[in-house]
Amino acid sequence: MRRSFVSLMTAMTFLVIAVTGVLAFVRPFSMTIVGLHALMGFVFIGVVGFHLANNLRPLKRYLRSKWMWINLAVTAALTTAIALQPQPVKALLGLSGNLGPALDRFELHDEGLTYQYTPAPHYKLTLSVRMGDAFDPADPPEFAIWIENSSFYHIKTLHRPEAADNEASLPYWSFKVKEYEKAKLAAAAGVDVDAISGATKNSSFDPADYMLPVDPEEPMPYRILVEINQPGDASEAVDDQPSLIYSVEVDNSDPHAFQLLDLIGYPQLEEDEQPPQWAIYYVDQRFDSALELIDSALLTIDRDKPAD
Amino acid sequence: MKPHDAQPDRRNFLQHSLLGTAGAGMALASTSHVTVAAETQGEESPDATITNRVDVLVVGGGTAGTIAAIQAGRAGAKTMLVERGSQLGGTMTTGGVAFPGLFDAWGKQVIAGIGWELVRESVELDGGQLPNFAKVPQRHWQNQVYTNQFLYAILAEEKCHEAGVELAYYEFPQAAKRVADGWQVDCVGFGTQRRILCKQIIDCTGGAEVVGMLGFDRLREEVRQPGSMLFKIGEEHQPGREQVHRLYVHGADSSNSRTVTQANLTGRRSVLAKVRAEKKRLMHLQPETGFRESYRIVGETMVTVNDYTSGRQFDDAISNAFYPVDLHTKTGVRPKPLKPGTVPTIPLGALIPKGSRDLIVAGRCLCSDQLANSGLRVQASCMGMGQAAGVAASLAAQTGTTPMEVPLAEIHKVLREHGAIIPGKA
Numbered sequence: 055m056r057r058s059f060v061s062l063m064t065a066m067t068f069l070v071i072a073v074t075g076v077l078a079f080v081r082p083f084s085m086t087i088v089g090l091h092a093l094m095g096f097v098f099i100g101v102v103g104f105h106l107a108n109n110l111r112p113l114k115r116y117l118r119s120k121w122m123w124i125n126l127a128v129t130a131a132l133t134t135a136i137a138l139q140p141q142p143v144k145a146l147l148g149l150s151g152n153l154g155p156a157l158d159r160f161e162l163h164d165e166g167l168t169y170q171y172t173p174a175p176h177y178k179l180t181l182s183v184r185m186g187d188a189f190d191p192a193d194p195p196e197f198a199i200w201i202e203n204s205s206f207y208h209i210k211t212l213h214r215p216e217a218a219d220n221e222a223s224l225p226y227w228s229f230k231v232k233e234y235e236k237a238k239l240a241a242a243a244g245v246d247v248d249a250i251s252g253a254t255k256n257s258s259f260d261p262a263d264y265m266l267p268v269d270p271e272e273p274m275p276y277r278i279l280v281e282i283n284q285p286g287d288a289s290e291a292v293d294d295q296p297s298l299i300y301s302v303e304v305d306n307s308d309p310h311a312f313q314l315l316d317l318i319g320y321p322q323l324e325e326d327e328q329p330p331q332w333a334i335y336y337v338d339q340r341f342d343s344a345l346e347l348i349d350s351a352l353l354t355i356d357r358d359k360p361a362d
Numbered sequence: 363m364k365p366h367d368a369q370p371d372r373r374n375f376l377q378h379s380l381l382g383t384a385g386a387g388m389a390l391a392s393t394s395h396v397t398v399a400a401e402t403q404g405e406e407s408p409d410a411t412i413t414n415r416v417d418v419l420v421v422g423g424g425t426a427g428t429i430a431a432i433q434a435g436r437a438g439a440k441t442m443l444v445e446r447g448s449q450l451g452g453t454m455t456t457g458g459v460a461f462p463g464l465f466d467a468w469g470k471q472v473i474a475g476i477g478w479e480l481v482r483e484s485v486e487l488d489g490g491q492l493p494n495f496a497k498v499p500q501r502h503w504q505n506q507v508y509t510n511q512f513l514y515a516i517l518a519e520e521k522c523h524e525a526g527v528e529l530a531y532y533e534f535p536q537a538a539k540r541v542a543d544g545w546q547v548d549c550v551g552f553g554t555q556r557r558i559l560c561k562q563i564i565d566c567t568g569g570a571e572v573v574g575m576l577g578f579d580r581l582r583e584e585v586r587q588p589g590s591m592l593f594k595i596g597e598e599h600q601p602g603r604e605q606v607h608r609l610y611v612h613g614a615d616s617s618n619s620r621t622v623t624q625a626n627l628t629g630r631r632s633v634l635a636k637v638r639a640e641k642k643r644l645m646h647l648q649p650e651t652g653f654r655e656s657y658r659i660v661g662e663t664m665v666t667v668n669d670y671t672s673g674r675q676f677d678d679a680i681s682n683a684f685y686p687v688d689l690h691t692k693t694g695v696r697p698k699p700l701k702p703g704t705v706p707t708i709p710l711g712a713l714i715p716k717g718s719r720d721l722i723v724a725g726r727c728l729c730s731d732q733l734a735n736s737g738l739r740v741q742a743s744c745m746g747m748g749q750a751a752g753v754a755a756s757l758a759a760q761t762g763t764t765p766m767e768v769p770l771a772e773i774h775k776v777l778r779e780h781g782a783i784i785p786g787k788a
């Protein structure tokens with residue numbers, strides 16, 4: 055194949071891979087970006103094949119040089135270090151908006167979705183959401199999954215919706231995230247916020263602290279919430295059923311291996327409050343198909359006693 | 363003082379206390395005057411003991427007893443209420459736990475009736491706000507109703523009066539025995555001796571005092587939950603709208619005058635120490651320790667924590683209950699919420715002392731294990747029980763039977779007529 059075409063093609067596919075790679079690191083998980091990164095990777099492999107074919111002679115020369123061995127050693131060392139994830143590497147990965155502490159996995163499949171979080175080798179949290187009859191894979195609902203502490207402050211979003219306009223479709227989660235951003239800023243500025251004070255110890259924004267409390271005498275209860283909404287789904291009573299909130303409380307002092315998330319209600323704006331707040335209300339007769347979006351949501355906690 | 367010296371006062375003690383409370387408040391604010399009405403109470407017996415003949419005697423005018431008495435009165439029974447303290451409401455008012463709950467569960471009201479009527483009216487009269495039961499509280503207890511304890515106590519008296527309930531404060535049973543057509547209960551108070559002949563007794567003393575006096579079995583934990591002394595230091599506050607402070611009184615025991623004295627002394631001493639330590643003003647102090655737990659009856663049916671947390675629908679359920687399992691210990695309290703949709707019920711059998719006739723209890727002394735009781739003891743549940751006990755006792759008195767043998771359908775019918783919510787039919 056023509057040298058100039060292959061070279062330019064290599065450079066351009068590389069550019070796409072590089073940009074999506076950085077985005078995948080920095081931004082929260084996005085199917086578009088990761089999909090692009092992976093598939094463009096395959097194209098890149100093909101083009102690199104042609105590129106190698108075009109440059110066989112210099113390549114052979116390189117392989118015979120002493121740089122070959124140095125390169126091999128450096129690559130092997132880096133691969134081992136990153137794969138083993140010692141603390142500095144973990145910290146670096148922790149900076150990623152997508153990989154987070156590099157400990158969670160999210161998977162969408164025919165039956166629904168599975169989210170896994172493993173803050174330590176002996177602790178694995180799995181959230182399995184089984185989709186109900188009203189869930190249409192061709193037009194999936196918007197949903198968010200997040201963790202809150204016992205002061206009801208958002209700690210970490212485990213799954214965020216793809217749509218940009220999620221304030222309208224998932225108002226409760228959006229509100230919680232905004233509160234969290236504010237609390238985090240306030241905490242950074244040294245202001246006492248409820249999120250990090252209050253009756254129960256709540257001194258952290260790191261989910262791992264709640265799942266693996268340092269002091270077993272002072273467990274930090276937390277809850278996992280799901281907000282789900284199929285925009286524009288009419289029921290007999292309304293043109294658009296509001297989003298629904300499911301939740302489960304996890305008490306590390308009294309752990310259960312399996313817990314089902316319960317439907318707790320729907321969000322409604324309390325305009326009289328200053329500033330207006332989103333509160334949850336019990337479901338009423340307006341809901342029909344929205345109640346069928348989720349069949350069940352099961353939280354499984356697999357934990358062995360940590361080695362002393 | 364010889365008993366007969368005190369006669370005129372004794373006759374009028376009811377009106378005195380009924381109007382005296384309101385009068386004192388008004389006198390402070392203005393120059394209004396109130397006059398104690400002079401009406402004869404009871405029948406004078408030759409030995410200067412007042413004798414009353416009633417259908418239903420309620421002992422203990424606390425959270426449950428007040429409602430039981432009003433209900434019995436409204437159901438047409440001649441009712442008398444004997445209370446050892448100076449006002450109605452018990453733990454709610456004298457103890458200061460003026461935030462009754464829980465009338466709702468999962469977006470619906472599950473307890474209504476006379477207790478709710480009284481709570482609602484006292485909040486409305488006070489310009490307060492009732493919780494919105496459709497809204498999910500972040501914690502169960504946030505749907506408790508902040509009530510003005512002073513108003514509640516007076517309104518309760520008004521409702522007793524309207525229902526024809528005779529009130530006797532500063533009195534308590536000293537002896538009780540079975541007689542041909544029911545019970546003879548001898549009560550004493552300062553300057554008062556009273557003999558009450560009644561067909562039915564409703565024991566709402568919190569610790570099943572009458573049940574114990576009659577020799578029926580009772581249960582009691584070795585280590586009871588602490589009591590609490592409620593107080594407020596700092597700035598002025600609006601009673602009922604703001605939470606007062608409280609401190610645990612461990613070992614608090616409401617069994618008798620000596621243990622209650624001890625609990626009050628301990629509580630007040632601790633408050634004084636706090637005031638000294640914090641160098642603030644003492645703005646409020648309840649006159650008595652609030653007791654969480656003492657004796658419970660051994661009933662025909664025991665409500666276990668499993669019955670409670672599974673929301674068991676008893677065949678003879680007479681009222682709903684709702685609250686987390688809420689055991690207070692030395693290390694504090696960690697409430698365990700009920701699973702969504704769960705609404706526990708209270709069976710009539712748990713209010714009947716085992717093997718008894720013509721005797722029923724209501725309130726925290728119902729037959730239950732300690733964990734179930736930690737949830738069942740809350741005020742709305744006590745009120746629901748009180749109302750049911752009032753119906754069962756008045757029907758039993760009218761038909762010459764015992765509460766356990768009154769057809770359940772009859773109890774439900776009268777309860778419904780008086781605005782109560784029947785389990786499973788809310």
Ligand SMILES: Cc1cc2nc3c(=O)[nH]c(=O)nc-3n(C[C@H](O)[C@H](O)[C@H](O)COP(=O)(O)OP(=O)(O)OC[C@H]3O[C@@H](n4cnc5c(N)ncnc54)[C@H](O)[C@@H]3O)c2cc1C
Nearest residue numbers: 422424425426446452453463534568590652725726740741
């Ligand atoms: C500190 C504290 C906090 C609580 N928090 C809550 C809460 O947040 N929400 C809630 O709903 N509930 C709460 N509770 C529980 C609830 O208040 C009580 O369990 C409930 O009010 C008990 O009602 P009762 O009618 O059984 O007894 P009480 O209300 O105690 O009534 C008993 C009455 O009987 C009288 N009495 C006793 N012995 C005799 C006798 N021998 N002769 C004549 N009269 C007698 C007493 O003076 C009293 O008036 C709390 C309790 C305490 C102490």
